[in-house]
Amino acid sequence: MRRLVFLMPLIVIVALVGTLAWPILEGRDPRQLPSVLLDKPIPAFELPGLMSGGPGLASAVFTGPDRLGKPALLNVFASWCAPCRLEIPRLAGLAAEGVAVYGLAYKDDPAATLGFLEQLGNPYHRIGVDRDGRVAIDFGVYGVPETYVIDAEGRIRHRHVGEITDQVARETLVPLLESLTR
Incomplete structure:
Protein backbone atom coordinates (compact mmCIF):
# COMPACT_ATOMS: atom_id res chain seq x y z
CA MET A 1 0.00 0.00 0.00
CA ASP A 29 3.78 21.78 -35.20
CA PRO A 30 2.17 23.51 -32.20
CA ARG A 31 2.17 26.78 -34.17
CA GLN A 32 -0.19 25.26 -36.74
CA LEU A 33 -3.61 26.20 -35.49
CA PRO A 34 -6.27 25.14 -37.98
CA SER A 35 -8.90 27.71 -38.82
CA VAL A 36 -12.52 26.76 -39.38
CA LEU A 37 -12.69 29.73 -41.76
CA LEU A 38 -10.31 28.31 -44.37
CA ASP A 39 -11.88 28.50 -47.84
CA LYS A 40 -14.82 30.46 -46.42
CA PRO A 41 -15.66 34.14 -46.91
CA ILE A 42 -14.13 36.49 -44.38
CA PRO A 43 -16.46 37.57 -41.58
CA ALA A 44 -18.42 40.76 -42.21
CA PHE A 45 -16.92 43.72 -40.37
CA GLU A 46 -16.46 47.46 -40.46
CA LEU A 47 -13.76 49.17 -38.42
CA PRO A 48 -12.81 52.82 -38.00
CA GLY A 49 -9.46 54.07 -39.24
CA LEU A 50 -6.58 55.38 -37.19
CA MET A 51 -7.32 59.02 -37.91
CA SER A 52 -10.66 60.52 -36.95
CA GLY A 53 -12.76 60.58 -40.09
CA GLY A 54 -10.04 58.78 -42.05
CA PRO A 55 -10.59 55.60 -44.03
CA GLY A 56 -11.10 52.50 -41.96
CA LEU A 57 -11.23 48.90 -43.00
CA ALA A 58 -14.28 46.82 -43.86
CA SER A 59 -14.92 43.38 -45.25
CA ALA A 60 -16.32 45.08 -48.37
CA VAL A 61 -12.72 45.86 -49.38
CA PHE A 62 -12.30 42.10 -49.90
CA THR A 63 -15.84 41.01 -50.82
CA GLY A 64 -17.89 43.97 -52.02
CA PRO A 65 -18.53 45.29 -55.52
CA ASP A 66 -15.42 47.47 -55.31
CA ARG A 67 -13.23 44.62 -54.05
CA LEU A 68 -9.59 44.39 -54.96
CA GLY A 69 -9.94 41.54 -57.44
CA LYS A 70 -6.58 40.15 -56.35
CA PRO A 71 -5.30 38.31 -53.29
CA ALA A 72 -4.34 40.30 -50.22
CA LEU A 73 -2.87 39.91 -46.76
CA LEU A 74 -4.70 40.89 -43.60
CA ASN A 75 -2.17 41.27 -40.79
CA VAL A 76 -3.42 41.39 -37.19
CA PHE A 77 -0.90 43.37 -35.13
CA ALA A 78 -0.46 45.60 -32.09
CA SER A 79 2.06 48.23 -31.06
CA TRP A 80 2.79 46.32 -27.83
CA CYS A 81 3.64 43.10 -29.71
CA ALA A 82 7.40 42.44 -30.06
CA PRO A 83 7.12 39.98 -33.00
CA CYS A 84 4.90 42.52 -34.80
CA ARG A 85 7.79 44.98 -34.73
CA LEU A 86 10.10 42.38 -36.26
CA GLU A 87 7.80 41.55 -39.16
CA ILE A 88 7.15 45.14 -40.32
CA PRO A 89 10.15 45.17 -42.73
CA ARG A 90 8.95 41.92 -44.34
CA LEU A 91 5.43 43.26 -44.72
CA ALA A 92 6.90 46.43 -46.24
CA GLY A 93 8.91 44.28 -48.66
CA LEU A 94 5.79 42.38 -49.71
CA ALA A 95 3.89 45.65 -50.15
CA ALA A 96 6.76 47.04 -52.28
CA GLU A 97 6.41 43.95 -54.51
CA GLY A 98 2.76 44.83 -55.12
CA VAL A 99 1.06 42.71 -52.47
CA ALA A 100 -1.99 44.43 -50.99
CA VAL A 101 -1.30 44.42 -47.24
CA TYR A 102 -4.05 45.50 -44.84
CA GLY A 103 -3.74 45.88 -41.09
CA LEU A 104 -6.04 45.19 -38.18
CA ALA A 105 -4.81 46.97 -35.04
CA TYR A 106 -5.79 44.57 -32.28
CA LYS A 107 -6.75 45.88 -28.83
CA ASP A 108 -4.49 48.87 -29.25
CA ASP A 109 -4.70 52.57 -28.56
CA PRO A 110 -4.77 54.47 -31.88
CA ALA A 111 -2.11 56.93 -30.64
CA ALA A 112 0.20 54.01 -29.77
CA THR A 113 -0.47 52.45 -33.17
CA LEU A 114 0.40 55.72 -34.92
CA GLY A 115 3.65 55.98 -32.94
CA PHE A 116 4.49 52.36 -33.80
CA LEU A 117 4.00 53.04 -37.52
CA GLU A 118 5.89 56.35 -37.44
CA GLN A 119 8.84 54.60 -35.82
CA LEU A 120 8.91 51.45 -37.99
CA GLY A 121 7.18 52.49 -41.21
CA ASN A 122 3.69 51.77 -42.46
CA PRO A 123 3.38 48.80 -44.84
CA TYR A 124 -0.43 48.85 -44.75
CA HIS A 125 -2.71 50.08 -47.49
CA ARG A 126 -5.43 50.61 -44.87
CA ILE A 127 -5.75 49.91 -41.17
CA GLY A 128 -8.84 49.13 -39.14
CA VAL A 129 -8.80 49.73 -35.39
CA ASP A 130 -10.29 46.82 -33.43
CA ARG A 131 -10.07 48.28 -29.93
CA ASP A 132 -12.26 45.70 -28.23
CA GLY A 133 -11.06 42.73 -30.28
CA ARG A 134 -14.52 41.70 -31.52
CA VAL A 135 -13.52 41.47 -35.19
CA ALA A 136 -10.42 39.49 -34.23
CA ILE A 137 -12.66 37.06 -32.35
CA ASP A 138 -14.77 36.61 -35.50
CA PHE A 139 -11.58 35.69 -37.37
CA GLY A 140 -10.56 33.27 -34.62
CA VAL A 141 -7.44 35.21 -33.74
CA TYR A 142 -5.39 33.35 -31.16
CA GLY A 143 -2.84 36.12 -30.56
CA VAL A 144 -0.73 38.62 -32.42
CA PRO A 145 0.69 38.64 -34.93
CA GLU A 146 -1.53 36.59 -37.21
CA THR A 147 -1.75 36.97 -40.95
CA TYR A 148 -4.49 35.82 -43.30
CA VAL A 149 -4.19 35.31 -47.05
CA ILE A 150 -7.47 36.36 -48.63
CA ASP A 151 -8.17 35.46 -52.26
CA ALA A 152 -9.71 37.71 -54.93
CA GLU A 153 -13.22 36.54 -53.98
CA GLY A 154 -12.76 37.36 -50.29
CA ARG A 155 -12.18 33.81 -49.01
CA ILE A 156 -9.57 33.01 -46.38
CA ARG A 157 -7.04 30.71 -48.01
CA HIS A 158 -4.32 30.57 -45.35
CA ARG A 159 -3.73 31.57 -41.75
CA HIS A 160 -0.24 32.12 -40.40
CA VAL A 161 0.18 32.36 -36.63
CA GLY A 162 3.24 34.23 -35.45
CA GLU A 163 5.85 36.48 -36.98
CA ILE A 164 6.31 36.51 -40.74
CA THR A 165 9.94 35.55 -41.15
CA ASP A 166 11.91 35.66 -44.39
CA GLN A 167 11.42 31.91 -44.65
CA VAL A 168 7.64 32.14 -44.16
CA ALA A 169 7.39 34.90 -46.75
CA ARG A 170 9.58 33.07 -49.27
CA GLU A 171 8.31 29.51 -48.79
CA THR A 172 4.64 30.01 -47.92
CA LEU A 173 3.15 33.43 -48.57
CA VAL A 174 4.74 34.42 -51.89
CA PRO A 175 4.07 31.05 -53.61
CA LEU A 176 0.48 31.02 -52.34
CA LEU A 177 -0.16 34.61 -53.45
CA GLU A 178 1.35 33.83 -56.86
CA SER A 179 -0.82 30.73 -57.27
CA LEU A 180 -3.93 32.74 -56.37
CA THR A 181 -3.03 35.43 -58.91
CA ARG A 182 -2.94 33.03 -61.89
Whole structure:
Protein backbone atom coordinates (compact mmCIF):
# COMPACT_ATOMS: atom_id res chain seq x y z
CA MET A 1 0.00 0.00 0.00
CA ARG A 2 2.81 2.42 0.90
CA ARG A 3 4.48 1.64 -2.38
CA LEU A 4 1.28 2.55 -4.29
CA VAL A 5 1.00 5.86 -2.44
CA PHE A 6 4.59 6.63 -3.38
CA LEU A 7 4.16 5.63 -7.04
CA MET A 8 0.81 7.33 -7.65
CA PRO A 9 2.19 10.91 -8.02
CA LEU A 10 4.91 9.59 -10.31
CA ILE A 11 2.35 7.79 -12.49
CA VAL A 12 0.20 10.95 -12.70
CA ILE A 13 3.20 13.10 -13.69
CA VAL A 14 4.34 10.64 -16.36
CA ALA A 15 0.80 10.46 -17.77
CA LEU A 16 0.49 14.25 -17.84
CA VAL A 17 3.86 14.76 -19.52
CA GLY A 18 3.04 12.05 -22.05
CA THR A 19 -0.30 13.65 -22.88
CA LEU A 20 1.23 17.09 -23.36
CA ALA A 21 4.21 15.81 -25.35
CA TRP A 22 2.23 13.52 -27.65
CA PRO A 23 1.41 16.14 -30.36
CA ILE A 24 5.06 17.19 -30.55
CA LEU A 25 6.34 13.62 -30.65
CA GLU A 26 3.80 12.88 -33.40
CA GLY A 27 5.46 15.58 -35.49
CA ARG A 28 2.69 18.16 -35.27
CA ASP A 29 3.78 21.78 -35.20
CA PRO A 30 2.17 23.51 -32.20
CA ARG A 31 2.17 26.78 -34.17
CA GLN A 32 -0.19 25.26 -36.74
CA LEU A 33 -3.61 26.20 -35.49
CA PRO A 34 -6.27 25.14 -37.98
CA SER A 35 -8.90 27.71 -38.82
CA VAL A 36 -12.52 26.76 -39.38
CA LEU A 37 -12.69 29.73 -41.76
CA LEU A 38 -10.31 28.31 -44.37
CA ASP A 39 -11.88 28.50 -47.84
CA LYS A 40 -14.82 30.46 -46.42
CA PRO A 41 -15.66 34.14 -46.91
CA ILE A 42 -14.13 36.49 -44.38
CA PRO A 43 -16.46 37.57 -41.58
CA ALA A 44 -18.42 40.76 -42.21
CA PHE A 45 -16.92 43.72 -40.37
CA GLU A 46 -16.46 47.46 -40.46
CA LEU A 47 -13.76 49.17 -38.42
CA PRO A 48 -12.81 52.82 -38.00
CA GLY A 49 -9.46 54.07 -39.24
CA LEU A 50 -6.58 55.38 -37.19
CA MET A 51 -7.32 59.02 -37.91
CA SER A 52 -10.66 60.52 -36.95
CA GLY A 53 -12.76 60.58 -40.09
CA GLY A 54 -10.04 58.78 -42.05
CA PRO A 55 -10.59 55.60 -44.03
CA GLY A 56 -11.10 52.50 -41.96
CA LEU A 57 -11.23 48.90 -43.00
CA ALA A 58 -14.28 46.82 -43.86
CA SER A 59 -14.92 43.38 -45.25
CA ALA A 60 -16.32 45.08 -48.37
CA VAL A 61 -12.72 45.86 -49.38
CA PHE A 62 -12.30 42.10 -49.90
CA THR A 63 -15.84 41.01 -50.82
CA GLY A 64 -17.89 43.97 -52.02
CA PRO A 65 -18.53 45.29 -55.52
CA ASP A 66 -15.42 47.47 -55.31
CA ARG A 67 -13.23 44.62 -54.05
CA LEU A 68 -9.59 44.39 -54.96
CA GLY A 69 -9.94 41.54 -57.44
CA LYS A 70 -6.58 40.15 -56.35
CA PRO A 71 -5.30 38.31 -53.29
CA ALA A 72 -4.34 40.30 -50.22
CA LEU A 73 -2.87 39.91 -46.76
CA LEU A 74 -4.70 40.89 -43.60
CA ASN A 75 -2.17 41.27 -40.79
CA VAL A 76 -3.42 41.39 -37.19
CA PHE A 77 -0.90 43.37 -35.13
CA ALA A 78 -0.46 45.60 -32.09
CA SER A 79 2.06 48.23 -31.06
CA TRP A 80 2.79 46.32 -27.83
CA CYS A 81 3.64 43.10 -29.71
CA ALA A 82 7.40 42.44 -30.06
CA PRO A 83 7.12 39.98 -33.00
CA CYS A 84 4.90 42.52 -34.80
CA ARG A 85 7.79 44.98 -34.73
CA LEU A 86 10.10 42.38 -36.26
CA GLU A 87 7.80 41.55 -39.16
CA ILE A 88 7.15 45.14 -40.32
CA PRO A 89 10.15 45.17 -42.73
CA ARG A 90 8.95 41.92 -44.34
CA LEU A 91 5.43 43.26 -44.72
CA ALA A 92 6.90 46.43 -46.24
CA GLY A 93 8.91 44.28 -48.66
CA LEU A 94 5.79 42.38 -49.71
CA ALA A 95 3.89 45.65 -50.15
CA ALA A 96 6.76 47.04 -52.28
CA GLU A 97 6.41 43.95 -54.51
CA GLY A 98 2.76 44.83 -55.12
CA VAL A 99 1.06 42.71 -52.47
CA ALA A 100 -1.99 44.43 -50.99
CA VAL A 101 -1.30 44.42 -47.24
CA TYR A 102 -4.05 45.50 -44.84
CA GLY A 103 -3.74 45.88 -41.09
CA LEU A 104 -6.04 45.19 -38.18
CA ALA A 105 -4.81 46.97 -35.04
CA TYR A 106 -5.79 44.57 -32.28
CA LYS A 107 -6.75 45.88 -28.83
CA ASP A 108 -4.49 48.87 -29.25
CA ASP A 109 -4.70 52.57 -28.56
CA PRO A 110 -4.77 54.47 -31.88
CA ALA A 111 -2.11 56.93 -30.64
CA ALA A 112 0.20 54.01 -29.77
CA THR A 113 -0.47 52.45 -33.17
CA LEU A 114 0.40 55.72 -34.92
CA GLY A 115 3.65 55.98 -32.94
CA PHE A 116 4.49 52.36 -33.80
CA LEU A 117 4.00 53.04 -37.52
CA GLU A 118 5.89 56.35 -37.44
CA GLN A 119 8.84 54.60 -35.82
CA LEU A 120 8.91 51.45 -37.99
CA GLY A 121 7.18 52.49 -41.21
CA ASN A 122 3.69 51.77 -42.46
CA PRO A 123 3.38 48.80 -44.84
CA TYR A 124 -0.43 48.85 -44.75
CA HIS A 125 -2.71 50.08 -47.49
CA ARG A 126 -5.43 50.61 -44.87
CA ILE A 127 -5.75 49.91 -41.17
CA GLY A 128 -8.84 49.13 -39.14
CA VAL A 129 -8.80 49.73 -35.39
CA ASP A 130 -10.29 46.82 -33.43
CA ARG A 131 -10.07 48.28 -29.93
CA ASP A 132 -12.26 45.70 -28.23
CA GLY A 133 -11.06 42.73 -30.28
CA ARG A 134 -14.52 41.70 -31.52
CA VAL A 135 -13.52 41.47 -35.19
CA ALA A 136 -10.42 39.49 -34.23
CA ILE A 137 -12.66 37.06 -32.35
CA ASP A 138 -14.77 36.61 -35.50
CA PHE A 139 -11.58 35.69 -37.37
CA GLY A 140 -10.56 33.27 -34.62
CA VAL A 141 -7.44 35.21 -33.74
CA TYR A 142 -5.39 33.35 -31.16
CA GLY A 143 -2.84 36.12 -30.56
CA VAL A 144 -0.73 38.62 -32.42
CA PRO A 145 0.69 38.64 -34.93
CA GLU A 146 -1.53 36.59 -37.21
CA THR A 147 -1.75 36.97 -40.95
CA TYR A 148 -4.49 35.82 -43.30
CA VAL A 149 -4.19 35.31 -47.05
CA ILE A 150 -7.47 36.36 -48.63
CA ASP A 151 -8.17 35.46 -52.26
CA ALA A 152 -9.71 37.71 -54.93
CA GLU A 153 -13.22 36.54 -53.98
CA GLY A 154 -12.76 37.36 -50.29
CA ARG A 155 -12.18 33.81 -49.01
CA ILE A 156 -9.57 33.01 -46.38
CA ARG A 157 -7.04 30.71 -48.01
CA HIS A 158 -4.32 30.57 -45.35
CA ARG A 159 -3.73 31.57 -41.75
CA HIS A 160 -0.24 32.12 -40.40
CA VAL A 161 0.18 32.36 -36.63
CA GLY A 162 3.24 34.23 -35.45
CA GLU A 163 5.85 36.48 -36.98
CA ILE A 164 6.31 36.51 -40.74
CA THR A 165 9.94 35.55 -41.15
CA ASP A 166 11.91 35.66 -44.39
CA GLN A 167 11.42 31.91 -44.65
CA VAL A 168 7.64 32.14 -44.16
CA ALA A 169 7.39 34.90 -46.75
CA ARG A 170 9.58 33.07 -49.27
CA GLU A 171 8.31 29.51 -48.79
CA THR A 172 4.64 30.01 -47.92
CA LEU A 173 3.15 33.43 -48.57
CA VAL A 174 4.74 34.42 -51.89
CA PRO A 175 4.07 31.05 -53.61
CA LEU A 176 0.48 31.02 -52.34
CA LEU A 177 -0.16 34.61 -53.45
CA GLU A 178 1.35 33.83 -56.86
CA SER A 179 -0.82 30.73 -57.27
CA LEU A 180 -3.93 32.74 -56.37
CA THR A 181 -3.03 35.43 -58.91
CA ARG A 182 -2.94 33.03 -61.89
